[in-house]
Amino acid sequence: MNGRIIAFCCEHSAYPAADLAGKLGLHYPETLRIIRVPCAGRVDVIHMLRALEKGASAVLVLGCEDGACHHITGNIRARERVKHCDMLLREIGIDGRPVVMFNLSPNAPHKFVKAANEITKIIKESREAR
Amino acid sequence: MIIAERKPMEEIKQAMALYKKVLVAGCGTCVTVCWAGGEKEVGILASQLRLARSAEGNEIVTLEATVERQCEKEMVAELEDKVAEVEAVLSLACGSGVQVMAELFEDKPVFPAVNTTFIGMPQKEGLWVEMCGACGDCFLDRTGGICPMVRCAKGLLNGPCGGTRKGGKCEIDPDKDCAWVLVYRRLEKQGRLDLMRQYYTPKNFRAVKRPGRVQAAKA
Amino acid sequence: MATPFREILRTKSFVVTTEVGPDKGSNVSKAIEHIGLLKDKVDGLNVTDNQSSVMRYPSLGTCLLIKEHGGEPVLQVTCRDRNRLAIQADLLFAYSRGISNVLCLTGDSIDVGDHKEAKQVFDLDSVQLIHLVHTLNSGKDMAGNELSGGIDFCIGTSASPSSDPLEPQLIKVEKKLKAGVSFIQTQAVYELDELKRFAEFVRKMDEEVKILAGIVPVIGVKMAAYMNENVPGIFIPQRLIDELAEAPKGTGVSKGIEISARMIRQLKEERICDGVHIMFIGREERVPEILEAAGLL
Structure with missing residues (x-):
């Protein structure tokens, strides 16, 4: 594992939020790697699994707020896929490498930072629990 | 499929x-x-x-x-x-x-x-249900297009068992419909209940001799 | 020797049958005890066929015991465990040993029993089974071959007068009547009006057939709730549940017996049906109390 957190960021919400966070000089974990996607709904289960295969410690899927998805239902699909991926990981006994979804708006840089901190906390807690 | x-x-x-x-x-x-x-x-x-x-x-x-x-x-x-x-x-x-x-x-x-x-169809997204048992002796013309061989839990040919639950659900699974209640409703709608009143002789369970083989008629 | 059941159906104004449930195992002493207790108090003793899909001592074996002890057995045959060859062979054997009454049933699903991974047979259904017995009675097997030594079964079947929806059930009953049965044992009934309507329907189609109402004593509020919830085709009305609720603690069985006896009296007095079939599963030894309270002894 390389300790990285792969964050799939929707270009209509999370990506501009991350951009804003950078411009404001807000701090978030340096292990976070941002991948810009046209919609959270574009992120498939296999993308999440491959990120973990390549050594990521965790995967974040960040999409638009409920009811505000640029592609109408992309964020809902993304949430279902995250849930499915979580099941697939439990099936093979992999825990402590969370796949988590958060919803945020493009003008919410603090929420972006919060999501990044949140998943870092989850990784830390599950590591300590083992 | x-x-x-x-x-x-x-x-x-x-x-x-x-x-x-x-x-x-x-x-x-x-x-x-x-x-x-x-x-x-x-x-x-x-x-x-x-x-x-x-x-x-x-x-x-x-x-x-x-x-x-x-x-x-x-x-x-x-x-x-x-x-x-x-x-x-x-x-x-x-x-x-x-x-x-x-x-x-x-x-x-x-x-x-x-x-x-089984052989079936999608009922809704992510849910498939059995429709056909590939018995080699299709009976659907007499049951309003509903196969009691696989959609009835006991594969009965002459009407429901005594176990139909309230509202026409199956004895062994309240989430499933009693196939014979479905047949009844469909034939009633079509005014063809006489088909359900007919007696059907025991089924030929050897219509397909295992292992099955089908030879197409040559053009 | 007991009077043949067919004779009873023809001559007796109110027929009474009950059940002997075979044990799980080869020790048949309890069955013999029940047979001894009941054989002279009723007109026929049914033996269940792997009831509720739970494997037990066979119906056929218990019927032989009844015969040996001078009772009149009714062989229950379901379509769940045997294909047409096995059923025919069993019937030939049964008849050769003096068993001459058969109750043709579909049988419960394998899923409700204790061998849940077994292959369900259902080669035939109950209507086809009735036809099969007639075929054997005519001296031939299902394949049309001549039989050496004929048989002559008195044929019965079951019905659920409280089914919802009722119409598909009645169509099935109609087919059974057309196939030819001498008696119908109903699923347990608690609403006599339902049974009345059912009897009218049956008699319109067949004046000869005898209707024996299914009587299952309910011995407590819990049992009533369980049956209403889980036993398809059974409906226990609220007034009976209330009556059970008012019974003092520890008197549930007596109350159940009292209610059953009252129903039997009414069925007999109002000539709603031609008799009763009492199913007191696990409490066979208390069946005589019902008979006595109903004035049938």
């Missing part, structure tokens, strides 16, 4: 335990449509296997391939080079596809990764 569902992960992992390089082979027809063994499921299962084995410190290499129809030799033959590279094949095709693969590459062990369950 043929419906299948993936086997429990433990069973698949155990089947693969001895091997370090395998081909995960999908089928692009029925099992793709029922989310059990298409290209997507091949990718996910291969990834799961790699992750699981890597966590155990016992890496496995997977090749992935999905052919249009794994139940046809010509299409499976395309995989010859890939099969040559691996120790075993994990097939996500229906039972027919698994057997074609096994027959074509006789020197390689082939493992099924799905359980083939």
Whole structure:
């Protein structure tokens, strides 16, 4: 594992939020790697699994707020896929490498930072629990 | 179409335990449509296997391939080079596809990764239900197009058993409809209840002699 | 020797039958005890066929015991466990040993029993089974071959007068009547009006057939709730549940017996049906109390 957190960021919400966070000089974990996607709904289960295969410690899927998805239902699909991926990981006994979804708006840089901190906390807690 | 569902992960992992390089082979027809063994499921299962084995410190290499129809030799033959590279094949095709693969590459062990369950249709997204038992002696003209052989839990031919639940549900599963209540309602709607009143003699359960063979009439 | 059941159906104004449930195991002493207790108090003793899909001592074996002890057995045959060859062979054997009454049933699903992975047979359904017995009675087997030594069974079947929806059930009953049965044992009934309507329907089609109302004593509020919830085709009305609720603690069985006896009296007095079939599963030894309270002894 390389300790990285792969964050799939929707270009209509999370990506501009991350951009804003950078411009404001807000701090978030340096292990976070941002991948810009046209919609959270574009992120498939296999993308999440491959990120973990390549050594990521965790995967974040960040999409638009409920009811505000640029592609109408992309964020809902993304949430279902995250849930499915979580099941697939439990099936093979992999825990402590969370796949988590958060919803945020493009003008919410603090929420972006919060999501990044949140998943870092989850990784830390599950590591300590083992 | 043929419906299948993936086997429990433990069973698949155990089947693969001895091997370090395998081909995960999908089928692009029925099992793709029922989310059990298409290209997507091949990718996910291969990834799961790699992750699981890597966590155990016992890496496995997977090749992935999905052919249009794994139940046809010509299409499976395309995989010859890939099969040559691996120790075993994990097939996500229906039972027919698994057997074609096994027959074509006789020197390689082939493992099924799905359980083939029935011939059916999607009822809603992600839910498939059984419609046909491939009995070789179709009866649907007499039952309003509802097959009591598979949609009735007991496969009765002359009407419901005494166990119909309130509102016309099945004795053994309140989530399922009593097939004979469905038949009744449909035939009533069509004004053809006389069909249900007819006596049907015991079914010919040997209409298909196992193993089944169908020879098409030549044009 | 007991009077043949067919004779009873023809001559007796109110017929009474009950059940002997075979044990799980080869020790048949309890069955013999029940047979001894009941054989002279009723007109026929049914033996269930792997009831509720739970494997037990066979119906056929218990019927032989009844015969040996001078009772009149009614062989229950379901379609769940045997194909047409096995059923025919069993019927030939039964008849050769003096068993001459058969109750043709579909049988419960394998899923409710104790061998849940077994293969369900259902080669035939209950209507086809009735036809099969007639075929054997005519001196031929189902394949049309001549039989050496004929048989002559008195044929009965079951019905659920409280089914919802009722119409598909009645169509099935109609087919059974057309196939030809001498008696119908109903699923347990608690609403006599339902039974009345059912009897009218049956008699319109067949004046000869005898209707024996299914009587299952309910011995407590819990049992009533369980049956209403889980036993298809059974409906226990609230007033009976209230009556059970008012019974002092520890008197549930007596109350159940009292209610059953009251129903039997009414069925007999108002000539709603031609008799009763009492099913007191696990409490066979208390059946005589019902008979006595109903004035049938």
